[in-house]
Amino acid sequence: xxxxxxxxxxxxxxxLTTLTGIGPAIAGKLERLGLxxxxxxxxxxxxxxxxxxxxxxxxxxxxxxxxxxxGMIAHARVIMGRRRSLLCALRDETAEITLRFFHFTxxxxxxxxxxxxxxxxxxxxxxxxxxxxxxxxxxRLRESEPAPVQDRLTPVYPxxxxxxxxxxxxxxxxxxxxxxxxxPDLIPARxxxxxxxxxxxDALRTVHRPPKAMALETLLSGQHPARKRMAFEEILxxxxxxxxxxxxxxxxxxxxxxxxxxxxxxxxxxxPFELTPGQRQAIEQVDADLVRDVPMMRLLQxxxxxxxxxxxxxxxxxxIQSGRQAAIMAPxxxxxxxxxxxxxxWLAPLGVRLAWLAxxxxxxxxxxxxxxxxxxxxxxxxxxxALFQEGVRYRSLGLVVVDEQHRFGVHQRLSLVEKGSDGRxxxxxxxxxxxxxxxxxxxxxxxxxxxxxxxxMPPGRQPVNTALISQERRHEVIERVAAACRAGRQAYWVCxxxxxxxxxxxxxxxxxxxxxxxxxxxxRVGLLHGRATPRERDRVMGEFAAGTLGVxxxxxxxxxxxxxxxxxxxxxxxxxxxxxxxxxxxxGRVGRGAEKxxxxxxxxxxxxxxxxxxxxxxxxxxxGFEIARKDLELRGAGEILGVRQTGALQFRVADLVRDxxxxxxxxxxxxxMLRTNGPEVEQLIRRWVGEGGRYAGV
Numbered sequence: 001x002x003x004x005x006x007x008x009x010x011x012x013x014x015x016l017t018t019l020t021g022i023g024p025a026i027a028g029k030l031e032r033l034g035l036x037x038x039x040x041x042x043x044x045x046x047x048x049x050x051x052x053x054x055x056x057x058x059x060x061x062x063x064x065x066x067x068x069x070x071g072m073i074a075h076a077r078v079i080m081g082r083r084r085s086l087l088c089a090l091r092d093e094t095a096e097i098t099l100r101f102f103h104f105t106x107x108x109x110x111x112x113x114x115x116x117x118x119x120x121x122x123x124x125x126x127x128x129x130x131x132x133x134x135x136x137x138x139x140r141l142r143e144s145e146p147a148p149v150q151d152r153l154t155p156v157y158p159x160x161x162x163x164x165x166x167x168x169x170x171x172x173x174x175x176x177x178x179x180x181x182x183x184p185d186l187i188p189a190r191x192x193x194x195x196x197x198x199x200x201x202d203a204l205r206t207v208h209r210p211p212k213a214m215a216l217e218t219l220l221s222g223q224h225p226a227r228k229r230m231a232f233e234e235i236l237x238x239x240x241x242x243x244x245x246x247x248x249x250x251x252x253x254x255x256x257x258x259x260x261x262x263x264x265x266x267x268x269x270x271x272p273f274e275l276t277p278g279q280r281q282a283i284e285q286v287d288a289d290l291v292r293d294v295p296m297m298r299l300l301q302x303x304x305x306x307x308x309x310x311x312x313x314x315x316x317x318x319x320i321q322s323g324r325q326a327a328i329m330a331p332x333x334x335x336x337x338x339x340x341x342x343x344x345x346w347l348a349p350l351g352v353r354l355a356w357l358a359x360x361x362x363x364x365x366x367x368x369x370x371x372x373x374x375x376x377x378x379x380x381x382x383x384x385x386a387l388f389q390e391g392v393r394y395r396s397l398g399l400v401v402v403d404e405q406h407r408f409g410v411h412q413r414l415s416l417v418e419k420g421s422d423g424r425x426x427x428x429x430x431x432x433x434x435x436x437x438x439x440x441x442x443x444x445x446x447x448x449x450x451x452x453x454x455x456x457m458p459p460g461r462q463p464v465n466t467a468l469i470s471q472e473r474r475h476e477v478i479e480r481v482a483a484a485c486r487a488g489r490q491a492y493w494v495c496x497x498x499x500x501x502x503x504x505x506x507x508x509x510x511x512x513x514x515x516x517x518x519x520x521x522x523x524r525v526g527l528l529h530g531r532a533t534p535r536e537r538d539r540v541m542g543e544f545a546a547g548t549l550g551v552x553x554x555x556x557x558x559x560x561x562x563x564x565x566x567x568x569x570x571x572x573x574x575x576x577x578x579x580x581x582x583x584x585x586x587x588g589r590v591g592r593g594a595e596k597x598x599x600x601x602x603x604x605x606x607x608x609x610x611x612x613x614x615x616x617x618x619x620x621x622x623x624g625f626e627i628a629r630k631d632l633e634l635r636g637a638g639e640i641l642g643v644r645q646t647g648a649l650q651f652r653v654a655d656l657v658r659d660x661x662x663x664x665x666x667x668x669x670x671x672x673m674l675r676t677n678g679p680e681v682e683q684l685i686r687r688w689v690g691e692g693g694r695y696a697g698v
Contacts, residue, residue, distance in 0.1 A: 013039030013179060019171070029162045041175035042183060043687070044168070045207055045230065045653055046155035049219060052121055053150050053212040059094035061124045063131065068121045069097065070147045075114050088112050090120065097124075098132035117141040119148070137165070153210045153219075172208055180204060186680040186687070187233060191669045197229035204230075222658045231654040236666040237688035238651075240674060240681055246297065246449075252426045254295040255398050259287035261321040264314060266350055275310065278302070278454035282311045285452045286430065290318050290399075296428035302454030303624030304434050304588025305461055309339070311454075312401050313346055315430055320352060320379045324398025327381040329388070331404050333358050334537065334557050339403065340382045342563075347380070357383035357392065358534075388418075402431045434585065434624070455625075463622040464570075464591040466599045468615050477571060477600055478519050484569045485523045485550035489595060491569035493553045494586055496577050512573070513553040523550040530557045556582060565593035575601035575618075576611035580631040583618050610634060652688070 015037055016022050016030055030036075035044060052068045061067040071092035078086050086109055088099040099120065101108070112118075122136030141147060157168045185200040197203070206226035210219055218224040222231065268275075275283070282300060289296035302308050312328065319326040328343075330336040340356055348354065355369045355378035366386075372378035376395035381387055431449070469477060481491045493516065495509040513527040526540045526549040543549045545564055552567075556578070570590045575583060583601065591597040601615055617630045654662070673681050 013037035049153040057094040231659045237684040241685040241689040257290040257318040257322040263321040278456040282452040295426045299449045300432040306454040319399040326399040328401040490567040493571045525551045528554040568595040568597040570599040576603040
């Protein structure tokens with residue numbers, strides 16, 4: 001249905017409870033899949049497909065295959081082992097296979113007796129007495145009934161407990177037959193003409209019920225035009241939704257903040273280093289936003305160690321010299337403490353009053369800081385999620401800075417912004433990340449934000465040499481650490497666990513600290529982990545910073561915010577267990593001084609394919625933007641953006657690695673559709689984004 005001829009009808013659809021057999025209990029389970037209406041079923045797209053267009057002789061099936069077979073039950077019995085199970089021997093003219101059921105009712109057992117003819121589908125595996133299929137999908141057949149085969153590939157949908165695949169297929173059959181014709185195609189036909197994609201109805205029919213002649217690979221890889229058509233519409237809807245949220249944010253007011261003033265000038269004069277061109281440009285871009293009477297919504301991205309904190313400090317001082325408060329929220333107490341130390345050193349001599357707010361504070365300490373914030377005596381609040389908890393009030397919050405924004409759920413960022421909002425006015429927002437965002441991701445998910453990128457590094461920062469070493473060569477690594485410490489340098493030794501575990505084969509921090517203390521006589525070895533009290537952390541980090549500790553054994557709590565220039569060696573145990581972003585952050589703790597620095601990633605063999613890709617990426621590049629691109633490829637957008645936990649900002653069809661090339665044409669179509677402001681815009685946003693749009697400006 002072309003969208004050019006007339007305004008499309010407003011989308012409406014019957015509730016699922018109007019369908020036969022869908023009562024409140026099943027409806028509640030379907031709602032966990034985002035299904036509330038019959039039309040929702042059309043956009044519940046298959047995650048994979050099964051070929052049930054032919055029946056395989058049992059003698060041909062092999063472990064690891066999915067197969068459709070047909071035969072007669074020769075015998076059935078219940079065995080009592082560690083788990084009670086029903087075993088049915090299914091036989092055809094060629095061979096026999098076992099059907100195993102762990103969960104079965106008395107009625108089901110009686111229906112699977114000897115002499116029953118079955119059509120089955122499932123995963124073949126090696127069992128204790130031959131090949132078997134555990135919990136196959138099956139259908140009982142009459143003795144003379146021909147075994148039915150499908151004329152199309154069989155879809156497999158995202159599922160939830162209590163909702164079977166046969167039920168989902170039956171429901172989507174109903175939606176395709178009764179709701180598809182009423183579904184408007186919301187993208188004007190002139191925009192789709194040059195892309196070579198089918199219309200919406202053909203795309204949905206193909207994706208839900210592909211013909212058997214279609215190559216599964218093209219559908220599963222997302223390269224089929226029908227899948228591309230759906231992905232394009234979803235990316236377009238998200239882009240327009242975020243742009244609309246940005247426009248809505250621009251309708252609110254903000255107090256203009258004075259970018260240039262005596263406080264800022266004194267700060268810049270006192271800095272013991274020259275700003276890089278990237279830092280200067282980012283400060284100028286932030287300043288241009290702050291002096292306006294609409295809220296700044298800017299993302300500051302840059303690699304580990306590029307100097308984002310100076311840009312943050314400049315924005316904070318603009319707020320303070322304008323008579324407003326600022327708040328900086330960090331994801332961990334360690335990073336918040338690092339910000340507190342750095343900004344105290346820079347700003348306290350200028351007369352700025354800072355308040356520290358973290359989850360581990362005593363009630364009396366908390367009351368003091370809450371009173372200072374509410375009364376306006378504290379000009380800058382630094383802390384973790386405690387900054388937006390109930391009871392925390394700000395007298396005049398003019399700037400919110402969220403550091404390492406991807407580590408927070410979007411609802412947490414929204415909660416802090418609301419502390420400075422009164423419905424009419426809102427604070428300026430600066431969000432930062434040391435995980436650079438690939439361009440396709442930025443164009444789609446950050447369409448509602450202006451983006452500043454610091455691409456250069458401060459003078460003297462050298463690339464870190466990275467080596468991959470097997471756990472079997474651990475003694476060589478210890479000797480290397482000893483040589484570095486004897487030469488006056490320091491080393492981090494990072495372990496993923498605090499204590500040894502019976503369940504996870506990983507090196508733990510506490511026994512490693514004891515081992516290194518014995519192996520490195522005359523060298524003090526400290527220990528730092530997330531269970532340490534703030535006082536213990538301060539003591540250990542103080543000793544390491546002063547050089548009295550040669551080696552610091554730590555968990556990944558030190559991945560961000562720790563800055564020790566004399567530390568030139570980073571050892572990461574069980575590096576295969578960590579993600580690319582985490583490994584890159586850890587490596588960023590070294591290379592901050594004049595010495596050539598090294599990072600050793602120790603791994604336990606054998607390496608899986610994805611772990612090998614991650615480690616090779618770390619060895620081959622220090623470029624955070626390239627690492628972010630690879631991380632997106634391996635992990636997907638949701639985890640990088642910190643939105644997976646909200647259930648709101650997740651793509652249903654599009655994949656920003658596979659479909660990244662669609663971002664630019666989607667942006668062009670969005671420009672035109674938003675300019676004409678037709679009714680299709682709101683309907684597309686509602687169809688694909690829904691409630692997720694409320695988070696877009698955060």
